[in-house]
Amino acid sequence: MLQFLLRRTFGAVVILVLLSAFTFFVFFGAGDPAAMSCGKNCTADNIALIHQNLGLDKPLPTQYWDWLVGIFAGRDYSIGHCSAPCFGYSFATKQDVWSTLIDRLPTTASLAIGGAAVFLTVGLGTGLLAAYKRGSLIDKVLTSISMVLSSAQIYILGPIALGLFVYSGLMDSPKYVNFTSDPAGWFMGLLLPWVVMATIFTAQYTRMSRSTMIEQLQEEHVRTAKAKGMSSSYVFLRYAWRGSLIPIVTILGMDLSSLFGGAMITEFTFQLAGVGRLAIDSVITLDLPMVLGVLVFSAALILVFNIIVDATYAFIDPRVRLS
Amino acid sequence: MNALSTRRARAAIVALAAGSLALTGCSGGSNNNKDKAQTDADAAAQAKTIPMGTAADSTGPAVAVKGARNGGTIRVYQRDSYNHLDPGQMYVSDMKALSQLIFRGLTAFKQDDKGNAKVVGDLATDAGQMSDGGKTWKYTLKDGIKFEDGKPITSKDIRHSIERLYAKFITDGPTYVQTWLSGAGTTYRKALPDGPYKGDHLPKSVLDTPDDKTIIFHFKKPQSQLPYALTMPGYSVVPDSAKDTKDAYDVAPVCSGPYKIASFKSGKSMQLVRNKNWDAKTDPVHHQYPDGFNITFNHQASDSTKRLMADQGEAKNAVSFTNAVDPTLTKDVLNNASASKRMVQGYQPYVWQMNFNMDRLKDKRIRDAITYALPDQQLVRLNGGSYGGEIAGGLLAPTVAGYKKGYDPYGKLSHPNGEPEKAKKLLKEAGKTGMKLVYAYSNTESRQKEAVAIEDALTKAGFNVQKKEVDAASWYEQMGKVDNGFDIYMTGWGQDWPDASTVIPPSYDGTTIQDGASNYSHVNDKHVNSEIARISEITDVKKATEEWQKLHQYIVEKVNPAAPAFYTKVLQLYGSNVGGIRYNLDVSYLDPNTLYLKK
Numbered sequence: 001m002l003q004f005l006l007r008r009t010f011g012a013v014v015i016l017v018l019l020s021a022f023t024f025f026v027f028f029g030a031g032d033p034a035a036m037s038c039g040k041n042c043t044a045d046n047i048a049l050i051h052q053n054l055g056l057d058k059p060l061p062t063q064y065w066d067w068l069v070g071i072f073a074g075r076d077y078s079i080g081h082c083s084a085p086c087f088g089y090s091f092a093t094k095q096d097v098w099s100t101l102i103d104r105l106p107t108t109a110s111l112a113i114g115g116a117a118v119f120l121t122v123g124l125g126t127g128l129l130a131a132y133k134r135g136s137l138i139d140k141v142l143t144s145i146s147m148v149l150s151s152a153q154i155y156i157l158g159p160i161a162l163g164l165f166v167y168s169g170l171m172d173s174p175k176y177v178n179f180t181s182d183p184a185g186w187f188m189g190l191l192l193p194w195v196v197m198a199t200i201f202t203a204q205y206t207r208m209s210r211s212t213m214i215e216q217l218q219e220e221h222v223r224t225a226k227a228k229g230m231s232s233s234y235v236f237l238r239y240a241w242r243g244s245l246i247p248i249v250t251i252l253g254m255d256l257s258s259l260f261g262g263a264m265i266t267e268f269t270f271q272l273a274g275v276g277r278l279a280i281d282s283v284i285t286l287d288l289p290m291v292l293g294v295l296v297f298s299a300a301l302i303l304v305f306n307i308i309v310d311a312t313y314a315f316i317d318p319r320v321r322l323s
Numbered sequence: 324m325n326a327l328s329t330r331r332a333r334a335a336i337v338a339l340a341a342g343s344l345a346l347t348g349c350s351g352g353s354n355n356n357k358d359k360a361q362t363d364a365d366a367a368a369q370a371k372t373i374p375m376g377t378a379a380d381s382t383g384p385a386v387a388v389k390g391a392r393n394g395g396t397i398r399v400y401q402r403d404s405y406n407h408l409d410p411g412q413m414y415v416s417d418m419k420a421l422s423q424l425i426f427r428g429l430t431a432f433k434q435d436d437k438g439n440a441k442v443v444g445d446l447a448t449d450a451g452q453m454s455d456g457g458k459t460w461k462y463t464l465k466d467g468i469k470f471e472d473g474k475p476i477t478s479k480d481i482r483h484s485i486e487r488l489y490a491k492f493i494t495d496g497p498t499y500v501q502t503w504l505s506g507a508g509t510t511y512r513k514a515l516p517d518g519p520y521k522g523d524h525l526p527k528s529v530l531d532t533p534d535d536k537t538i539i540f541h542f543k544k545p546q547s548q549l550p551y552a553l554t555m556p557g558y559s560v561v562p563d564s565a566k567d568t569k570d571a572y573d574v575a576p577v578c579s580g581p582y583k584i585a586s587f588k589s590g591k592s593m594q595l596v597r598n599k600n601w602d603a604k605t606d607p608v609h610h611q612y613p614d615g616f617n618i619t620f621n622h623q624a625s626d627s628t629k630r631l632m633a634d635q636g637e638a639k640n641a642v643s644f645t646n647a648v649d650p651t652l653t654k655d656v657l658n659n660a661s662a663s664k665r666m667v668q669g670y671q672p673y674v675w676q677m678n679f680n681m682d683r684l685k686d687k688r689i690r691d692a693i694t695y696a697l698p699d700q701q702l703v704r705l706n707g708g709s710y711g712g713e714i715a716g717g718l719l720a721p722t723v724a725g726y727k728k729g730y731d732p733y734g735k736l737s738h739p740n741g742e743p744e745k746a747k748k749l750l751k752e753a754g755k756t757g758m759k760l761v762y763a764y765s766n767t768e769s770r771q772k773e774a775v776a777i778e779d780a781l782t783k784a785g786f787n788v789q790k791k792e793v794d795a796a797s798w799y800e801q802m803g804k805v806d807n808g809f810d811i812y813m814t815g816w817g818q819d820w821p822d823a824s825t826v827i828p829p830s831y832d833g834t835t836i837q838d839g840a841s842n843y844s845h846v847n848d849k850h851v852n853s854e855i856a857r858i859s860e861i862t863d864v865k866k867a868t869e870e871w872q873k874l875h876q877y878i879v880e881k882v883n884p885a886a887p888a889f890y891t892k893v894l895q896l897y898g899s900n901v902g903g904i905r906y907n908l909d910v911s912y913l914d915p916n917t918l919y920l921k922k
Contacts, residue, residue, distance in 0.1 A: 041494050042494050046491050046492075049851070078569070079574075092589075093590070094571070095574060163629075167633040168631075168635075169636070170635075174632060175619075271592035271618070271622055273590060273619075281590050
């Protein structure tokens with residue numbers, strides 16, 4: 001297991017370095033960030049000063065190396081020392097990229113974890129129920145609903161939900177409140193985005209868990225268990241459900257990594273200032289250090305979740321050998 | 324100032340684009356007569372010459388807002404985060420609104436409930452003592468003025484605040500005072516290339532601080548507008564201490580106004596709390612009624628409009644400093660009994676105009692033909708209808724002293740959809756029927772829609788229009804090039820304070836023509852140039868206003884460098900529990916100074 005983790009971690013680091021290098025050279029080589037961040041009274045002297053302050057007067061490979069070193073050792077800028085992990089300063093706002101990311105992460109993480117809790121519970125529950133009642137009216141209704149909801153989008157459901165619940169005065173506007181300072185406020189502030197997000201995500205979990213469960217119920221070891229006289233519910237939960245979890249975990253890992261990396265449309269729709277919103281704003285304002293920071297951060301999360309998912313397979317299914 | 328800076332212009336695109344959907348939102352209905360009267364009253368109030376107040380007008384505390392009470396936190400919905408917190412870098416409207424709460428300068432606009440305004444001393448005891456025919460201005464600081472850390476504000480801080488604007492890291496603020504003191508364009512920077520940070524200072528013959536309370540400006544030419552210029556947030560006070568961290572000051576400034584910044588998370592939120600070292604007795608303008616302001620960003624106009632219209636929960640205690648009502652929701656707001664009682668509206672300082680490149684369109688008959696052909700009413704409709712703007716007869720906005728209501732030499736008000744036949748005739752006289760006209764417009768939804776209407780109107784008038792789409796992000800940079808390659812292009816310009824001297828010289832002075840200058844039409848008329856030089860030295864504001872008005876008429880009628888298109892207006896909503904609402908003539912949005920929570 002340790003060897004597996006080390007190997008995957010090394011691979012992830014290589015991918016991140018390649019990804020960041022590619023992004024760095026594409027973005028920073030495409031234009032002059034100093035000119036973009038210089039104001040309306042900008043002169044050649046002003047631009048030269050910005051180049052100097054941001055280290056943009058050095059060759060591009062040196063700039064990338066400095067950026068890379070800054071992540072592990074910190075860097076000094078004209079506006080102060082940037083402690084490790086230093087991803088640089090935003091051209092647009094002069095804010096430390098890493099601090100900004102960390103500041104935005106709780107909103108995104110709360111959105112992802114809360115949303116996942118809702119869509120996983122409801123999705124798995126309805127999927128298992130549909131599989132258990134395969135062919136019945138309940139199965140047909142649940143399958144139909146999931147088909148309809150799977151075609152919905154957050155940018156459609158979100159404004160409808162806001163109109164029905166927020167602008168009508170039934171609920172307060174969605175907002176992020178620190179969980180430790182006000183758990184109830186945290187829950188109520190994110191309830192609507194969770195529900196809307198879950199409405200869409202639930203559908204694929206319902207369909208996935210239903211189909212994999214039906215497949216599992218037809219497996220030989222399940223039939224054997226039934227033949228041995230074990231109760232249906234015991235076989236269902238002890239043998240079939242466990243076997244059906246691998247594809248669910250795979251999808252969940254992918255969903256969580258992308259949600260942690262920034263649920264852009266959800267955050268934009270509900271005016272939540274998370275990592276996704278930060279990514280949108282940074283791209284709009286061509287704020288290259290922030291774009292690079294968000295990209296590397298999101299990529300790292302995807303890689304981490306992939307490793308976790310792979311490691312989880314071994315616990316779910318002993319037949320999987322990590323080596 | 325341009326309608327918006329580059330970064331802001333990109334954001335404005337959304338609002339203007341939304342306006343294009345509001346074709347019926349502002350026309351018809353029983354509100355029109357009432358609104359027309361309100362509009363006329365607004366225009367009359369906003370076009371007055373703003374006089375200098377006396378020393379008595381400059382004493383604190385500010386006149387109490389009727390019914391105001393202390394306490395509570397006002398919620399503020401803003402679309403965009405603040406790009407700058409360093410006052411020296413502040414220029415655009417949203418930062419101007421914020422600066423009202425956290426910064427103070429030597430002077431300020433003082434407005435009463437009847438829409439009358441004066442320029443008064445804020446940190447200074449009066450609006451300034453002028454001598455030597457306007458070349459020398461003396462200011463004396465009040466007692467008891469302090470920064471948020473309790474340090475007294477002295478003349479050294481004022482000198483530092485001015486001198487730091489010469490440093491290279493300051494690139495976004497106003498440049499009026501620096502250029503008046505040390506040279507036009509960017510040459511002023513040579514007088515103090517590193518600002519005051521290496522121990523150098525401007526000579527005493529330029530900026531003198533004989534004692535801790537006195538500041539004396541010495542100009543080469545008379546500068547009657549200094550008290551107005553000093554009201555700009557860019558000239559707010561910055562401490563002459565280690566707390567001025569140069570570039571880093573842009574994220575952690577030291578406040579001097581009634582509120583200070585408790586936290587700022589760019590793109591997310593800002594918390595303002597009471598500044599305990601602000602003394603109301605020293606301040607004739609600002610108040611400190613609420614305990615603080617909780618500002619959150621990323622609220623599009625549609626979102627803030629819906630929240631304020633619903634008026635539920637926290638929205639009852641909310642305003643937006645600079646978000647206007649989403650034009651697509653104007654009709655809903657007007658039809659909503661509750662919301663329609665919670666509106667504030669007024670003119671904004673911008674005049675949208677179709678610039679003619681006078682290096683290419685040398686024949687005035689061609690420029691006149693285009694002016695007559697433009698479908699102004701359609702342009703207004705595409706930008707939000709009567710609540711978003713109105714047809715412009717001239718190039719001075721209703722917010723500028725000297726604006727003359729009804730001035731309309733090209734008959735735009737009587738022919739709101741243009742006069743294609745008249746345009747065709749002029750073109751024929753010029754022998755240019757079917758002439759190729761290169762028309763540049765930015766790649767935003769509203770400008771693209773405008774382009775269709777304008778192309779159609781000009782084609783009917785006999786032009787062969789060649790449309791060229793330009794990236795909105797670099798629109799003003801591209802139009803600001805002397806050799807831009809275009810014949811006509813739309814720009815917006817607004818005053819920096821309500822005086823024509825901040826409109827006519829920047830836009831029509833031929834001596835300023837160079838890449839990046841705001842004389843987008845490249846007007847270089849001897850009479851205009853000499854009149855600008857002459858009027859700029861008139862120290863009697865009333866007399867100068869009359870002269871600017873005459874020059875404005877000459878420019879519009881005899882030169883015609885740009886066809887007036889429309890004046891912009893703003894309509895805003897506020898929560899039902901917020902009191903002290905009024906329109907601020909300086910900020911051109913609702914007044915942040917007078918707000919309070921009713922309960």
